[in-house]
Amino acid sequence: MGMTMAEKIIACAAGKESCRAGDIETVTLDRLMSNDGTTHLTIDMYNNLKNPHIADVDKLVWIIDHNIPADSPKTAASHKKMRDFARENGITFYEGEGVCHQVMMENHVRPGELIFGADSHTCAYGALGAFGTGVGCTDYLYAMVTGTSWLLVPETIRFNLTGSLKHGVYARDLILTIIGRISANGANYKAMEFAGEGLKGLSIADRISICNLCVEAGAKTALMEVDDVALDYLKEHGREPKAIYKSDDDAVFSEVFDIDLNEIEPIVAKPHFVDNVVPVKECEGIEIDEAFLGSCNNGRIEDLRVGASVIKGKHVADKVRFLVVPASREVYQQALKECLLDIFMDAGAMVMNPNCSVCWGACQGVIGEGETLISTGTRNFKGRAGHKDSFVYLASAATVTASAIKGYIVTADKI
Amino acid sequence: MGKVFRFQKDVDTDQIIASQYLLFPTIDEMKVHTFESLNSDFASQVKPGDFVVADENFGCGSSREQAPSVLKALGVKAVIAKSFARIFYRNSINIGMPVIVSKELYDAVEDGDDMELDLQAGIITANGKEYSCTKLPSKMQEILDQGGLIASLNN
Numbered sequence: 001m002g003m004t005m006a007e008k009i010i011a012c013a014a015g016k017e018s019c020r021a022g023d024i025e026t027v028t029l030d031r032l033m034s035n036d037g038t039t040h041l042t043i044d045m046y047n048n049l050k051n052p053h054i055a056d057v058d059k060l061v062w063i064i065d066h067n068i069p070a071d072s073p074k075t076a077a078s079h080k081k082m083r084d085f086a087r088e089n090g091i092t093f094y095e096g097e098g099v100c101h102q103v104m105m106e107n108h109v110r111p112g113e114l115i116f117g118a119d120s121h122t123c124a125y126g127a128l129g130a131f132g133t134g135v136g137c138t139d140y141l142y143a144m145v146t147g148t149s150w151l152l153v154p155e156t157i158r159f160n161l162t163g164s165l166k167h168g169v170y171a172r173d174l175i176l177t178i179i180g181r182i183s184a185n186g187a188n189y190k191a192m193e194f195a196g197e198g199l200k201g202l203s204i205a206d207r208i209s210i211c212n213l214c215v216e217a218g219a220k221t222a223l224m225e226v227d228d229v230a231l232d233y234l235k236e237h238g239r240e241p242k243a244i245y246k247s248d249d250d251a252v253f254s255e256v257f258d259i260d261l262n263e264i265e266p267i268v269a270k271p272h273f274v275d276n277v278v279p280v281k282e283c284e285g286i287e288i289d290e291a292f293l294g295s296c297n298n299g300r301i302e303d304l305r306v307g308a309s310v311i312k313g314k315h316v317a318d319k320v321r322f323l324v325v326p327a328s329r330e331v332y333q334q335a336l337k338e339c340l341l342d343i344f345m346d347a348g349a350m351v352m353n354p355n356c357s358v359c360w361g362a363c364q365g366v367i368g369e370g371e372t373l374i375s376t377g378t379r380n381f382k383g384r385a386g387h388k389d390s391f392v393y394l395a396s397a398a399t400v401t402a403s404a405i406k407g408y409i410v411t412a413d414k415i
Numbered sequence: 416m417g418k419v420f421r422f423q424k425d426v427d428t429d430q431i432i433a434s435q436y437l438l439f440p441t442i443d444e445m446k447v448h449t450f451e452s453l454n455s456d457f458a459s460q461v462k463p464g465d466f467v468v469a470d471e472n473f474g475c476g477s478s479r480e481q482a483p484s485v486l487k488a489l490g491v492k493a494v495i496a497k498s499f500a501r502i503f504y505r506n507s508i509n510i511g512m513p514v515i516v517s518k519e520l521y522d523a524v525e526d527g528d529d530m531e532l533d534l535q536a537g538i539i540t541a542n543g544k545e546y547s548c549t550k551l552p553s554k555m556q557e558i559l560d561q562g563g564l565i566a567s568l569n570n
Binding site for chain 1: 451479
């Protein structure tokens with residue numbers, strides 16, 4: 001009986017020939033990412049250990065991205081704790097360089113790796129064929145101290161993609177459609193694997209966008225087959241794969257979905273659940289107060305190009321704040337070179353430093369009582385972007401930008 | 416004996432503790448904001464030994480460990496739900512807070528009901544009826560029994 005990608009990566013990390021869904025394995029982690037959402041608590045726990053030590057400091061990557069620049073003295077104190085600890089212990093450290101997952105994709109993730117991230121969207125790393133999974137700070141600390149952890153080997157849901165996305169339809173529309181179909185816990189404890197001819201036509205940006213959001217269906221990880229598109233990205237960023245795996249032909253999947261990309265339409269996720277999806281046209285006309293183009297899901301150069309092409313020569317609606325937040329310094333500088341930021345600024349958008357921004361809802365661009373945001377962020381939970389009685393719709397970069405121009409939810413073909 | 420605080424399905428960790436409080440220096444400073452968006456009286460009304468009872472997929476969303484930590488700090492004895500999102504579930508066990516799957520309890524109790532939990536026997540008693548809970552996987556029971564994952568690092 002064959003093995004899935006997830007089983008192969010875990011078997012390798014466990015030093016075994018094989019493992020099966022349902023097994024519990026002790027694994028050695030390849031990399032450990034943590035950000036300012038929880039690291040201050042990890043450090044407190046570390047300092048309270050009887051014998052604090054770090055198993056392999058070279059595997060640790062710490063990134064301040066959620067509340068950067070600091071919004072309050074309390075945040076500044078938590079950042080200082082993290083910054084000082086990273087420096088004292090020689091931990092690879094980024095601050096203000098971008099959203100953690102984008103920084104990881106640009107600098108660290110390699111196919112075949114098993115990566116713990118103290119952030120739920122760590123499943124994004126599957127875009128490069130790595131098993132990334134989100135953990136809390138206790139799991140993180142245990143792995144930091146021992147270099148190991150335990151994992152329940154997940155079952156895999158396989159998505160065979162065929163065809164290609166139509167003009168005006170994006171990876172965001174695809175993954176929202178899938179989450180709507182399988183529901184917010186449809187992949188709980190499972191791996192979501194994407195393969196097939198349709199994958200070849202998707203850029204790395206598209207692939208990150210898809211894998212990143214799989215946790216919104218409850219997935220433990222997301223995985224994509226590694227092809228030339230992924231290898232080219234790695235090469236451009238100066239890295240080699242650890243190992244390239246694909247599921248065997250006789251691997252066992254818990255479910256298989258065949259998805260024809262040609263059938264995907266522009267989608268929005270309505271408040272307050274990511275699986276609450278409808279075609280954009282069903283929400284057309286809903287007035288907005290703010291629009292957000294950015295995040296680990298849709299803040300890459302490809303997304304900024306889409307937004308800029310929609311808004312070039314147009315203007316943001318009078319009553320709307322439009323926040324444009326490149327996902328990393330690399331993305332920001334590329335957007336500068338391509339004069340995309342000029343286009344957004346000329347249109348009346350606010351261009352912010354790379355950070356999690358309003359997707360995290362705690363430092364920048366938060367919305368007030370009764371206000372509505374349309375966002376390329378990751379979540380639309382109640383209060384996610386600010387006041388508990390506010391509303392977040394999730395959509396593609398094109399739909400978000402078009403809505404910023406009109407002041408109400410609309411697809412880009414109406415501009 | 417403790418009181419039931421009942422919550423619907425798909426309660427995400429942003430509702431348990433919102434993002435704007437996560438970078439506060441300590442769990443004690445965060446805990447007064449627990450469930451603020453869903454029940455602003457929760458933190459002042461909950462007493463040590465009380466229970467959170469929920470429908471499907473409790474704790475979905477963010478990996479923030481602050482979510483189970485504020486519940487534990489407020490003295491919540493256990494969370495009993497029809498199902499849990501995996502990161503919340505794992506985080507809870509890691510910090511030594513019992514999370515229990517019961518498919519029946521949510522539909523059998525109301526907010527404010529009294530209930531009892533015998534963790535060793537795996538029996539919940541509420542409104543004169545007994546309900547059995549699903550057992551933890553042995554690996555997780557072992558972690559819970561030793562008081563959480565960190566305890567094993569200090570042995």
